[in-house]
Amino acid sequence: QVQLVESGGGLVQPGGSLRLSCAPSRSIFKIYIAEWYRQAPGKQREFVARISGGGSTDYADSVKGRFTISRDDAKNTVYLQMNSLKPDDTAVYYCRADYFSGLGSSWGQGTQVTVSS
Secondary structure (H helix, E strand, C coil), X not given: CCCEEEECCEEECCCCCEEEXXXXXXXXXXXXXXXXXXXXXXXXXXXXXXXXXXXXXEECCCCCCCEEEEEECCCCEEXXXXXXXXXXXXXXXXXXXXXXXXXXXXXXXXXXXXXXX
């Protein structure tokens, strides 16, 4: 099968920015719809953002105006640009994708984002 590979997490101060990336480990799996979720310690995993095959986007209210999901189909990669980060954004961020051609879907392993001074 295929795994989604995430990168870009780390430690950032409040008000700072990070950009997460997500791409399949095998290039034949072309991303159709992609989503980002996050899970903070002691909390359930929650939806963050979605981008469709046509590029339309949807966001959780908590990140609207601060986060931007985008895609580069030539690189078969999805991004999550996170600006004006707050301590409440601290979580493990997971990417999930549905693939073209009926190839199913998969999750990434997660990348830690910590917002702290």
